[in-house]
Amino acid sequence: MRIYMETYGCQMNEYDSGMMKAMLRASGHTLVGDAARADAVIVNTCSVRERAETRVLGRLRHLRGLAGRDAILGVVGCVAQRMGDALAREVKGISFVVGTDQYALLPDVLESARNGLVRFETTVDPTESYVARPDATEAGLCEFVSVARGCDNYCSYCIVPYVRGRERSRPARAVVREVRRLAELGTRDVTLLGQNVNSYRDGSADFADLLKVVNDVDGIERIRFATSHPKDLSEGLVAAMADLPKVCEHLHLPVQSGSTRTLERMNRSYAREQYLSLVDMVRERVPGAALTTDIIVGFPGESEADFEETLSLMENVRFDSAFMFRYSVREGTKAAKLPDDVPEDVKIRRLTSVIELQKAITSELNGKLAGSTVEVLVEGPSERDPSSLFGRTRTGKAVVAPGPGALAGRLVPVRIERVTAWTLHGAMAENGRR
Numbered sequence: 308m309r310i311y312m313e314t315y316g317c318q319m320n321e322y323d324s325g326m327m328k329a330m331l332r333a334s335g336h337t338l339v340g341d342a343a344r345a346d347a348v349i350v351n352t353c354s355v356r357e358r359a360e361t362r363v364l365g366r367l368r369h370l371r372g373l374a375g376r377d378a379i380l381g382v383v384g385c386v387a388q389r390m391g392d393a394l395a396r397e398v399k400g401i402s403f404v405v406g407t408d409q410y411a412l413l414p415d416v417l418e419s420a421r422n423g424l425v426r427f428e429t430t431v432d433p434t435e436s437y438v439a440r441p442d443a444t445e446a447g448l449c450e451f452v453s454v455a456r457g458c459d460n461y462c463s464y465c466i467v468p469y470v471r472g473r474e475r476s477r478p479a480r481a482v483v484r485e486v487r488r489l490a491e492l493g494t495r496d497v498t499l500l501g502q503n504v505n506s507y508r509d510g511s512a513d514f515a516d517l518l519k520v521v522n523d524v525d526g527i528e529r530i531r532f533a534t535s536h537p538k539d540l541s542e543g544l545v546a547a548m549a550d551l552p553k554v555c556e557h558l559h560l561p562v563q564s565g566s567t568r569t570l571e572r573m574n575r576s577y578a579r580e581q582y583l584s585l586v587d588m589v590r591e592r593v594p595g596a597a598l599t600t601d602i603i604v605g606f607p608g609e610s611e612a613d614f615e616e617t618l619s620l621m622e623n624v625r626f627d628s629a630f631m632f633r634y635s636v637r638e639g640t641k642a643a644k645l646p647d648d649v650p651e652d653v654k655i656r657r658l659t660s661v662i663e664l665q666k667a668i669t670s671e672l673n674g675k676l677a678g679s680t681v682e683v684l685v686e687g688p689s690e691r692d693p694s695s696l697f698g699r700t701r702t703g704k705a706v707v708a709p710g711p712g713a714l715a716g717r718l719v720p721v722r723i724e725r726v727t728a729w730t731l732h733g734a735m736a737e738n739g740r741r
């Protein structure tokens with residue numbers, strides 16, 4: 308069959324879509340880039356915020372109209388897991404729903420759909436960790452590799468533990484095998500993924516040990532990871548960041564709020580001061596590290612004073628960048644029982660304030676890089692200007708410099724000359740090495 312797949316949500320979903328595509332190719336299907344020409348349209352969905360979910364429902368209805376009358380429409384991912392067969396009532400003409408633990412069934416479910424059988428596969432399987440996924444047959448320069456699935460943290464606002472199930476780590480052997488395979492196919496930059504990589508375990512090995520073995524894979528130049536939960540960020544992990552040459556100086560450490568009172572009600576298990584001392588430890592051990600974060604405004608009961616504490620924490624830490632969200636009630640979570648008492652206009656005002664503050668901090672921090680020389684992994688030609696190349700620093704910042712995109716895959720030194728909102732502009736200092 309010709310299959311079109313669309314992906315929403317986080318890096319986990321991106322990774323899972325890659326895995327599903329490999330699985331579908333291995334069972335003889337072809338992936339196509341146009342829904343109207345496909346025999347089957349599959350949408351990998353996100354339900355982290357209400358808006359993400361309504362957008363997906365709208366998109367499903369649109370795709371139903373766009374795809375041929377006989378085309379199969381299937382839903383996978385977090386909305387599939389959360390809504391199950393209720394999805395068929397929301398969107399007419401759905402041929403299957405496959406939840407986050409059942410992707411191994413996908414080829415079989417497609418076959419059923421071809422025979423007109425509608426299936427809903429959303430059983431939760433706490434042992435499923437996709438060890439037996441097919442080997443990749445193609446790979447980009449930068450790839451994700453999942454090291455753990457699920458989450459046991461139950462932050463009170465969050466739907467993820469309900470839609471991705473209990474936390475399970477993949478054996479280190481399986482992770483390294485996959486990284487080696489990607490390196491053979493040309494990958495230079497890998498991001499190891501888990502909802503909370505700090506609680507990774509394989510026997511006596513922890514996440515820092517996993518980083519050590521991945522660091523030994525030939526061909527890989529850069530290693531990143533996400534996400535770290537502050538409550539489990541160990542000294543061992545920070546030491547690994549400092550000592551292992553391929554592990555990049557970039558830590559995504561979601562804080563969510565600067566107010567201890569709010570953090571408590573979010574069930575985050577750390578106080579403002581503990582977060583700040585973690586930041587001190589990282590800055591001390593890993594000089595020049597970029598810190599990024601996630602922030603939620605308007606959590607139930609968040610007073611003006613609580614909110615001010617988030618602003619002051621941002622001023623204090625000076626994150627390189629942040630993902631910022633307004634609180635969205637997720638049915639079934641603990642916080643859904645609290646009154647959603649911050650008025651919508653206040654949430655919007657608070658969100659605008661954090662975004663503006665972060666923008667100012669980001670451009671100030673990036674501005675300081677002018678005049679310095681950074682190592683850039685070239686990803687290809689710049690989209691805006693084909694005579695320039697586009698790449699990223701070890702800290703994940705976008706760089707554009709005159710030069711051939713054909714240097715893709717090379718590490719080149721670039722001297723930064725000027726900085727716009729999100730991009731560093733410079734000139735290549737020499738031709739670079741392989």
Ligand code: SAH
Binds near residue numbers: 355502536561
């Ligand atoms: N495991 C990761 C990713 C979780 S989802 C982590 O813990 O960081 C990504 C981000 O979405 C979260 O960090 C949080 O900031 C935001 N988020 C999750 N649930 C939300 C909700 N109900 N309303 C608003 N933002 C939410």
Ligand code: SF4
Binds near residue numbers: 458467503
């Ligand atoms: Fe959600 Fe918290 Fe788990 Fe992150 S750590 S996925 S925010 S429950």
Ligand code: F3S
Binds near residue numbers: 353354355385466
């Ligand atoms: Fe990711 Fe969204 Fe699911 S953030 S884990 S795709 S709910």
